[in-house]
Amino acid sequence: MVPAGVALAGDMLSIHELTKRRGSREILSGLSFEARPGRVTAFLGPNGAGKTSTLRILLGLDSATSGTALIDGVPFARLKDPLTKVGALLDGSGAHRSRTARAHLRWIAAAGGIPPARVAEVLAVVGLTDDARRRVRSYSLGMSRRLGLAAALLGDPEILVLDEPVNGLDPEGIRWIRTFLRERAETGRTVLLSSHFLGEVAETVDDAVVIHQGQIVAQGTLSEVVGEHGTIEDAYFALTGAPRGGLR
Amino acid sequence: MRQRSDIRVLTDAFRAELLKLVTLPAIQYTVLGIWAVTALITVALVNAGQDNTDVLSGPVPAGFVVLGLLSMTSEYQGGQIRTTLVAVPRRITAYVARLVAIVVVTGPVAGATVAVNALVGGRADGRAIGYLTATALIAQAVGALLRRTVPALVGLLTYYFVIGPLVRDRSFAEYLPDGTNWLALSVWAAGITALALAAFHTRDA
Numbered sequence: 526m527v528p529a530g531v532a533l534a535g536d537m538l539s540i541h542e543l544t545k546r547r548g549s550r551e552i553l554s555g556l557s558f559e560a561r562p563g564r565v566t567a568f569l570g571p572n573g574a575g576k577t578s579t580l581r582i583l584l585g586l587d588s589a590t591s592g593t594a595l596i597d598g599v600p601f602a603r604l605k606d607p608l609t610k611v612g613a614l615l616d617g618s619g620a621h622r623s624r625t626a627r628a629h630l631r632w633i634a635a636a637g638g639i640p641p642a643r644v645a646e647v648l649a650v651v652g653l654t655d656d657a658r659r660r661v662r663s664y665s666l667g668m669s670r671r672l673g674l675a676a677a678l679l680g681d682p683e684i685l686v687l688d689e690p691v692n693g694l695d696p697e698g699i700r701w702i703r704t705f706l707r708e709r710a711e712t713g714r715t716v717l718l719s720s721h722f723l724g725e726v727a728e729t730v731d732d733a734v735v736i737h738q739g740q741i742v743a744q745g746t747l748s749e750v751v752g753e754h755g756t757i758e759d760a761y762f763a764l765t766g767a768p769r770g771g772l773r
Numbered sequence: 774m775r776q777r778s779d780i781r782v783l784t785d786a787f788r789a790e791l792l793k794l795v796t797l798p799a800i801q802y803t804v805l806g807i808w809a810v811t812a813l814i815t816v817a818l819v820n821a822g823q824d825n826t827d828v829l830s831g832p833v834p835a836g837f838v839v840l841g842l843l844s845m846t847s848e849y850q851g852g853q854i855r856t857t858l859v860a861v862p863r864r865i866t867a868y869v870a871r872l873v874a875i876v877v878v879t880g881p882v883a884g885a886t887v888a889v890n891a892l893v894g895g896r897a898d899g900r901a902i903g904y905l906t907a908t909a910l911i912a913q914a915v916g917a918l919l920r921r922t923v924p925a926l927v928g929l930l931t932y933y934f935v936i937g938p939l940v941r942d943r944s945f946a947e948y949l950p951d952g953t954n955w956l957a958l959s960v961w962a963a964g965i966t967a968l969a970l971a972a973f974h975t976r977d978a
Contacts, residue, residue, distance in 0.1 A: 585862045586855055587977040602862040605776045611859070619856035621797065621847055628796035629856075636789035636860040638777050661851065676856060 536597040536610065536683040536715055537561055538583065543592035545578055551739060552578050555592070558734045558744050560717040562683075565710045567726050567747075568719040570736035571765055576719040577615070579736070580688050584613050596684065608637035608680030614687045618669035619676060622662035626653055626672050629661065633676050647675040666693035674702075684715040691722060703729045727757045737765040786861045786870035794878050799843050804882050807836035811886050815893040825894020829901040833886060834951070837879060837905045838929050841912030844875045846922040854978050864974045872913070872966065879909040903955070908933075910962045911950055917969035 538560040545553040553575045560566035570576050581587040583594040585601035596604065596611060604610050620629040630644040648654045651671040656664070664672065670693045677685060685706070691699045706716050706729055720726055726733070727747065734744040742764045743750045747757065754760035777785065794800050814828040848854040861867040883905035891897035912929055919925040937951040948957040 581977075584855075584859055586858055602864075604862060605779075605782060607862050608860055613855075613859045615852065615855050617852045619852045621793075621851045621853045623798050624793075624796055628792070632789045632792040632796070633856060633860050635792055636786050636857070638781065638785045 538684060538686070538715060538717055539593075539595050539598075540579065540583065541593045541595070543579065543582060543594055544590045545575075545582060545587070545739075546590045553582075553589075553739045556736070556739070556741055557592075558741060560684075560715050561732070562715045563710055563713045564731040565706055565716040565718065565729055566732040566734065567730040568717060568734050568736065569726065569761060570719075570721065572721050574721075574736045574765070575739040576721075576736060577688055580613075580615065580686055580717075580719060583686060584611070584615075606638065606680070608633070608639060608682065610680075610682055611684045611686060612677030612680065612682035614670075614673045614677045614685075614690055616688060616692070618661055618664065618672045620661045620669075620672060623660055625658050625660055626664075626675075627657040629672065630675060630679065634679055637680055639679050643679055643681075647678045650678060651675045667695055667698055670694055671698070682714075685709060685717070687716070687718040689720060689722070690718050691720070733757070735761065735764050782861075782863070783866055783870060786866050787873055789860070790871045790874035791877065793847075794844060794874055797843070797847055799847070800840065800878075803836055803839045803843065807833060807840075807882065807886055808889055810836065811889050812893055815890050819894050825890060825896050826898035826901070829887065829890060829898055829905070834905060834908045834933060835930060837883070837909040838912040838933065839926070840879055840882070841875060841909035841914075842916040842922060842925055842929065844871060844878075844909075845913050845916030846920060846925060849920045858978050865970065868917070868970050868973050872910070875909055875913050876906060879906045883909075904958065907958050907962045908951075911965055914962075914965040914969035917973055918965075 540559070541557050543553050543556040544551065556575070556579060568576050568579070578587065579594075582589045583596075583601060594600070601607065601611065620626070626648065627644060630647065631641060634641055634644055645654070648657050651674050653668065653671055653675060656668065661669065661672065670690070674690070677687070690702055694702065706718065710716050710731070718730075730747055732745065733747050733750040735742050735750060743760070751757050751760045754763050811828055811833055814832065815825045818825045818827055848857060857867055858864070861870065880902065883902045886905065887898060887901050915929055916922070916925050919928070933951055937949065940946050940949070946952055947954045950958065950961040952958065
């Protein structure tokens with residue numbers, strides 16, 4: 526693990542005063558935080574807190590009402606080689622159900638100017654080599670997530686942005702992704718993962734940002750966020766006021 | 774790593790769009806269906822002693838409506854649009870690449886359709902290639918605006934098979950999107966594409 530505050534050559538994600546309004550509803554209210562190279566940053570909050578909205582703005586899918594979300598100082602939409610800079614996993618597989626996994630990854634590689642040989646490599650990394658010619662509609666939830674992750678890894682990116690990466694994975698898959706993300710961070714890369722599922726977070730992350738109703742309620746290193754609450758779980762419930770029974 | 778040039782970014786995006794079109798089973802079936810229907814109806818028209826090129830302005834355009842529409846609405850199935858925009862974040866580049874890809878696919882498909890019609894029926898109508906391609910482009914733009922297959926398909930087919938035929942004898946009919954005036958057809962295709970591009974550029978994905 527790289528200690529906090531050490532500047533690395535890797536790439537930083539910085540969100541500054543981000544606000545998003547849909548109609549009269551304010552979904553995000555002045556969010557500011559960073560995800561630094563060499564560290565795994567968890568973006569925590571209950572469902573509907575604004576995690577996905579923040580990540581969508583960061584990836585240029587939605588526009589912000591005000592504020593900025595920058596990748597190494599540049600908005601995502603201005604990146605020329607986005608796949609080598611940022612690998613992204615949002616919910617589902619991001620693939621059309623009637624395409625094969627291989628065809629799906631091939632067009633993404635083509636779009637990113639990535640050699641087609643890389644497709645077989647990422648399929649092997651996520652353990653889908655034997656299912657590569659099957660149509661995505663026949664995939665289990667866990668396999669769909671692995672395919673989404675394979676797409677994120679195509680460009681061997683400096684930064685990974687993962688929305689609920691352990692959702693739908695079996696215990697073996699969860700264990701695998703934990704190790705994988707730690708390894709990415711240890712080679713100086715930036716990992717930002719969102720989660721409403723607390724179990725897997727504590728062992729994997731260095732930093733935590735807790736969001737509740739569109740506002741950040743705590744951020745810092747994991748131990749700073751846990752503070753006097755005892756465990757990350759206690760801290761989470763105290764900070765978000767979420768009902769205890771409502772979460773796994 | 775060396776950065777790609779703007780031209781390279783666009784040609785890479787175009788290759789990706791082409792791959793998407795040819796690997797989508799619904800597109801493959803639609804193309805085969807267009808050719809089968811063309812051959813069958815051409816035989817029926819010839820046997821009935823009618824003009825074999827009638828099929829090119831009858832049921833065949835529906836197939837090209839489906840082609841154009843699917844090229845856009847398939848993006849909104851399985852969340853593929855997010856994958857597209859993460860790989861090609863510049864919206865105009867992403868849209869133009871898809872526009873060129875549908876022209877590159879529908880042009881030859883329309884050419885082969887006209888050829889099938891001419892070979893089976895005897896008479897050739899080369900202008901139909903332009904008409905069918907323009908129809909696919911209009912459908913693509915409608916698909917980009919509505920983003921959902923079923924409402925867009927119902928709307929387009931209602932126009933082409935109910936409203937269009939109803940007003941066919943009116944004086945303005947030749948200037949409509951299914952009319953015979955080339956300039957008007959080009960303006961319709963360009964106009965609705967510009968509208969769709971503007972929407973794609975500004976809307977949240």
